[in-house]
Amino acid sequence: MQVFTRLKISSYLFLWVLVSFSHCKNSSSSGDNLAALLPLLNLSSDFNFCPKSPLPSEINIATTVVSASANISGFSDKNKAVNGICGSGELVGSLDVYALDITGAGASMILSWGGKTVKNVAGDDFIVYDNSFRVSDESNTYAMDPSVIQVSIDNINYCGFNPSYTGGSVNLMNSWTRFGGLRPVYFNMTTKPFTNGELFTKTNGSFLLGGGDGFDLENLDENDPNDIGCxxxxxxxxxxNGFKFIKITSAADVNNPNTGNKFPWPPGSYNGSDIDGVVARELQ
Structure with a gap:
């Protein structure tokens, strides 16, 4: 598990240094070197140009950071959680993320759609985008940032989906159920765009066409012991009537009702969940 975690951290740091270096150099040779290296990292040459500005109006992305207090070096820009989805595919995690703490007040953030309401429609109603990626030839093994997802109408009382962890390896996707931060993100607003409807199209079983983790309001569970006001x-x-606020919390800061302890977290990881954004299916 430590190998998987170190791989994810190493990719963050390497890409961050690489991109930062490219921004600091104005010569054409540095840009050429970056363009040559990006294919090796499974990234498009347009990597630095995501997200789009302005955001595509047809994508119902959460646009407002209601609360966030984490300050992870290199990933402390809260705007990264609402400025667009910049996935990098199956094998690489995005750097356009806001990183939560593993535990404590900074382990949670709350987003909204600027006063609009996310409707309950058929199928998944919203998608949470993190930066998970596959770390072995086995399709079930990922470097993940499991997050607990809750929704609210008034930003006071929250209801969640009663997430479950089987006790298996923290890097096996099927060890986790009803969490965010599990599946890789294929959707990239610059290099791999989708329509809002396409994002909610299922492919390969539980995966969505654009990646990320989908949630259906019909699966809200009043028996979730972590939702005191629900x-x-x-x-x-x-x-x-739908909901207006979504809370995303690093799983390591939430009690696992099956054990009485916090959910596990990948050993050696220096931060919690990495939030790229949330997209709703329909708003009103």
Whole structure:
């Protein structure tokens, strides 16, 4: 597990240094060197030009950071969580992310759609984008940042999806159920665009066409012990009228009801979940 974690951290640091170096150099040779290296990293030469500005109006991305207090060096720009989705595919994690802490106040952030409401429609209602990527030839083994997802109408009482961890390897996707931060992100607003509808199209079983982790409001669970203010009436209200706020929390800061301890976290990781953005299927 430490090998997987170190691989993910190393890719962050290497890419960050590489991109920073390219920004500091104005010569054409440095740009040529970067362009030559990007294919080796499974990245497009347009890597530095994501996200688009302005954002595509047809993508229902969460646009407002309601609260966030983490300050991870190199990944402390809160705007990265609302400025667009910049996935890098199956084998590489995006750098356009806001990193949460592993535990404590900085382990959570709250986003919104600027006062708009996410509707409950058929199928998945929203997608959480992190920067997981596959780290072996086995399709189930990923460097992941499991996050607990909760939604609210009033930013006071939150309801979640009663996530479950089987106790298996932290890098096996099927060890985790109903978490964010599990699946890689293929959607890139610059190099691999999709329509909002295409993002919610299933492919390869539980995977979405643009990647990320989808959530259906019909799966909200009043029995989730971590949702103190949630009850059947509130869930019915959210299912009927939608929600306005989403809270994303590094799993290591949340109690696993099956053990009484916090959910595990990859050994050696220096930060918590990495948030690239959230997209809703329909808004009102």
């Amino acid at each position: 009850n059947a009436a509130l869930i019915t209200n959210i299912k009927t």
